[in-house]
Amino acid sequence: MSLRVDNLKVYYRTLRGDVKALDGATFTVADGEIMGLAGESGSGKSTLGKSLIRLDTRMRLVEGGVELDGKPLPIGDQDAMNAYRFKAVSLIPQYAMSALNPTRKIGKMISELLGARGVKYSEIKPELERRLDLVGLKREVLNNYPIELSGGMKQRMVLVLSTLLNPSLLIADEVTSALDVSTQRAVAETLVEFRDREFVKSMIVVTHDISLVYQIADTIMVMYAGKLAEKAPADVVVNAPRHPYTQLLISSLPEVGVRYADRKLAGIPGSPPGLLNPPAGCRFRDRCPLAFARCVEEPPFVEVDKNHHVACWKAQ
Amino acid sequence: MRRYFARKVAIYLLTFFVAVTLNWLIPRFMPGDPVLRMLTRTSVSNPDAIAPMREYYNNVFGLDVPLWRQYLNYWAELLQGNMGISVWLFPAPVTEVILDAVPYTLALLIPSILLSWYAGNKVGALAARRRWLDNTVLPLGYALTATPYMWIAIVLAWSLAIIAGIFPVAGGYSFDLQPSWSLVFFNSLLQHWFLPFLSLFLVAFGGWAIGMRNMIIYELEADYANYLEALGAPRRLIRRYAFRNALLPQLTGLALQLGVLVAGALVTEIVFGYPGLGRLILMAIQNQDFFLLQGAFLFIVIGVLIANFVIDIVYVLVDPRTRTGMTGGAA
Numbered sequence: 001m002s003l004r005v006d007n008l009k010v011y012y013r014t015l016r017g018d019v020k021a022l023d024g025a026t027f028t029v030a031d032g033e034i035m036g037l038a039g040e041s042g043s044g045k046s047t048l049g050k051s052l053i054r055l056d057t058r059m060r061l062v063e064g065g066v067e068l069d070g071k072p073l074p075i076g077d078q079d080a081m082n083a084y085r086f087k088a089v090s091l092i093p094q095y096a097m098s099a100l101n102p103t104r105k106i107g108k109m110i111s112e113l114l115g116a117r118g119v120k121y122s123e124i125k126p127e128l129e130r131r132l133d134l135v136g137l138k139r140e141v142l143n144n145y146p147i148e149l150s151g152g153m154k155q156r157m158v159l160v161l162s163t164l165l166n167p168s169l170l171i172a173d174e175v176t177s178a179l180d181v182s183t184q185r186a187v188a189e190t191l192v193e194f195r196d197r198e199f200v201k202s203m204i205v206v207t208h209d210i211s212l213v214y215q216i217a218d219t220i221m222v223m224y225a226g227k228l229a230e231k232a233p234a235d236v237v238v239n240a241p242r243h244p245y246t247q248l249l250i251s252s253l254p255e256v257g258v259r260y261a262d263r264k265l266a267g268i269p270g271s272p273p274g275l276l277n278p279p280a281g282c283r284f285r286d287r288c289p290l291a292f293a294r295c296v297e298e299p300p301f302v303e304v305d306k307n308h309h310v311a312c313w314k315a316q
Numbered sequence: 317m318r319r320y321f322a323r324k325v326a327i328y329l330l331t332f333f334v335a336v337t338l339n340w341l342i343p344r345f346m347p348g349d350p351v352l353r354m355l356t357r358t359s360v361s362n363p364d365a366i367a368p369m370r371e372y373y374n375n376v377f378g379l380d381v382p383l384w385r386q387y388l389n390y391w392a393e394l395l396q397g398n399m400g401i402s403v404w405l406f407p408a409p410v411t412e413v414i415l416d417a418v419p420y421t422l423a424l425l426i427p428s429i430l431l432s433w434y435a436g437n438k439v440g441a442l443a444a445r446r447r448w449l450d451n452t453v454l455p456l457g458y459a460l461t462a463t464p465y466m467w468i469a470i471v472l473a474w475s476l477a478i479i480a481g482i483f484p485v486a487g488g489y490s491f492d493l494q495p496s497w498s499l500v501f502f503n504s505l506l507q508h509w510f511l512p513f514l515s516l517f518l519v520a521f522g523g524w525a526i527g528m529r530n531m532i533i534y535e536l537e538a539d540y541a542n543y544l545e546a547l548g549a550p551r552r553l554i555r556r557y558a559f560r561n562a563l564l565p566q567l568t569g570l571a572l573q574l575g576v577l578v579a580g581a582l583v584t585e586i587v588f589g590y591p592g593l594g595r596l597i598l599m600a601i602q603n604q605d606f607f608l609l610q611g612a613f614l615f616i617v618i619g620v621l622i623a624n625f626v627i628d629i630v631y632v633l634v635d636p637r638t639r640t641g642m643t644g645g646a647a
Binding site: 091 | 538539540542543544545546547548549550552553557560561564634635636637
């Protein structure tokens with residue numbers, strides 16, 4: 001088991017109280033697994049992704065633990081966590097276009113960053129150049145400033161840099177959301193290739209684009225209002241989802257060949273509950289067509305089939 | 317690169333031309349007649365003598381030809397380094413009078429501008445990371461930067477010179493000394509220099525410290541800082557990057573502030589009776605000394621233009637983004 005997350009709760013501190021953005025997540029990611037993490041805005045997917053590498057100043061670890069390769073990951077301790085960042089857990093941020101210091105040459109910035117982490121730049125440079133070749137970047141980019149690179153080039157540069165020290169876990173946060181469709185595909189394929197070449201052991205791809213993640217992910221985990229809804233192999237989530245939210249989510253995706261002028265695309269009526277004081281029980285029950293009396297109790301996230309976890313009373 | 321500098325030089329030349337023209341115009345818009353003033357000062361008793369004297373002076377100052385001719389003459393003389401003869405200190409040439417005053421003004425301006433910029437940036441950056449420092453530096457900085465130059469000069473002169481008696485109140489050096497290369501004279505020079513310097517330093521310092529503090533906080537929230545933190549980079553490296561990037565707007569600020577600082581120095585000099593360009597300008601205005609006024613302004617204009625040009629060059633050296641802008645990008 002590469003990554004094991006146990007009842008993880010991360011809240012945002014606000015003046016009006018805690019916003020329960022991630023409220024008890026338990027799951028595992030296997031070695032070599034690419035897990036797509038899907039959900040709408042505010043579902044807690046980004047909070048989960050961030051909390052595995054760096055809690056920002058407003059985030060507070062309330063409960064739960066994370067284990068990576070059998071060793072506990074001190075995610076609540078900023079200083080202790082530093083030793084794991086980049087080397088064991090790494091991140092491709094949402095803002096890859098502006099992730100590089102604009103006033104430093106890329107190569108110099110990398111060498112300063114590596115130096116600060118106790119890695120010799122000269123030793124790793126051959127590998128760095130090989131990986132640049134692999135993603136189709138010229139080696140000269142190391143002598144360029146970030147401004148001299150196009151958006152797609154910067155994205156690939158960040159991809160190479162983030163995975164340079166072969167981390168066990170890579171968190172890719174909405175990596176494709178700022179790219180055009182053809183570049184999206186190239187980036188997605190690069191992610192798979194990096195996994196296949198074992199630059200990265202396992203990957204969590206945070207996205208709201210299920211159709212894209214379906215193409216690259218082995219498993220997909222769906223979140224709703226700070227809770228896990230369903231986790232299963234990618235084709236099961238897309239073709240035979242068990243959680244009513246996943247079912248509605250999949251059915252709201254447009255299909256090829258259907259003219260939506262004739263048939264209106266279905267959505268999910270209602271909106272997610274506020275997470276400042278979320279209702280007890282299943283958080284989806286107000287919008288759920290299948291809701292019944294038992295839904296006031298919170299459904300556990302259990303394995304209903306092999307590698308298929310669902311948090312719904314009706315699915316059990 | 318060359319095109320960039322050619323364009324810059326052209327802009328500076330144009331600015332220089334406009335500035336010199338305005339410089340020539342403004343004294344002539346002032347009410348009053350400098351020659352008449354000179355005549356009254358000499359208090360000629362024989363009324364018949366006034367007309368030839370007036371004619372003589374008009375001729376000496378070149379005021380007996382039409383205005384457009386005066387303007388052209390002005391340029392012709394200027395390009396030969398000749399700025400005319402002072403009315404106030406007749407018959408001393410303006411260049412000489414100004415060159416006597418310029419070292420004093422430069423000795424005030426250069427250290428106060430550079431030191432306040434340096435110290436303000438350092439303290440501002442520190443304030444961005446220590447809460448107690450932030451809580452003291454920020455209000456102090458706002459108070460200082462909002463203070464008019466002459467007011468802080470008066471407060472300093474009153475408190476440190478008149479009440480405490482630590483420093484002399486006015487002058488460039490002690491009245492009982494003659495300029496010489498002696499230690500006594502130098503010491504006196506330093507004592508008289510300190511208060512005007514301090515008042516200029518303090519006001520500018522407040523502005524730089526606030527600017528830097530805000531810029532650092534902004535830079536530490538920037539995406540590249542977040543990314544570096546996620547990759548476990550030490551705070552020191554991130555702060556170094558943030559400081560360097562925050563210096564760029566501060567450098568632009570320096571270019572913009574130069575004129576204000578020079579004006580501040582002029583006012584401060586008047587408060588302390590410091591024998592620099594500021595006092596010279598005041599005297600020139602009071603005596604309707606067109607030529608001295610023009611000369612002093614010209615020196616200031618040239619100084620500000622040169623300083624801005626230097627900052628332009630420095631900016632190109634420290635910010636790669638301006639460089640790519642000039643070459644049209646390499647990739």
